[in-house]
Amino acid sequence: VQLQASGGGLVQAGGSLRLSCAASGRTFSSYAMGWFRQAPGKEREFVAAISWNGGSTYYADSVKGRFTISRDNAKNTVYLQMNNLKPEDTAVYYCAADLYGVAPVPYVSEYDYWGQGTQVTVSS
Numbered sequence: 001v002q003l004q005a006s007g008g009g010l011v012q013a014g015g016s017l018r019l020s021c022a023a024s025g026r027t028f029s030s031y032a033m034g035w036f037r038q039a040p041g042k043e044r045e046f047v048a049a050i051s052w053n054g055g056s057t058y059y060a061d062s063v064k065g066r067f068t069i070s071r072d073n074a075k076n077t078v079y080l081q082m083n084n085l086k087p088e089d090t091a092v093y094y095c096a097a098d099l100y101g102v103a104p105v106p107y108v109s110e111y112d113y114w115g116q117g118t119q120v121t122v123s124s
Helices: none
Strands: 002-006 009-012 017-024 032-038 045-050 057-059 067-072 077-082 091-098 118-123
Touching: 002 091, 017 032, 017 091, 017 118, 032 067, 032 077, 045 067, 045 077, 057 067, 077 091
Parallel strands: 009 118
Antiparallel strands: 002 017, 017 077, 032 045, 032 091, 045 057, 067 077, 091 118
8 A cells, every 4th residue: 555645734723724645556545544643853653543434534623623634535535634824733644444344443553554745834
């Protein structure tokens, strides 16, 4: 499985960005997907996850109500819509595939493949 994340950039606090992650190499609709982030000097942390069919989602408390994860299985793509961004959202964002799971889970160790990351910087 290959994952290609895109859509990061520099935005002012209160602004929005939409990240995309295009997958290839295996039937996209058969597995769950997640977004994680890693700020400098910190461990990688869970942001959001979505089930194989998009019917179930799960969010970190820090982004609940501001971020929305979605997927388009016809386009083999998962999205992360980020609204009302805060400086503390600044990080490299990674998409990940959980090939053996169908439900969304928040654990780094559950994910089998990772994208290359896209930088999100929120200025105050």
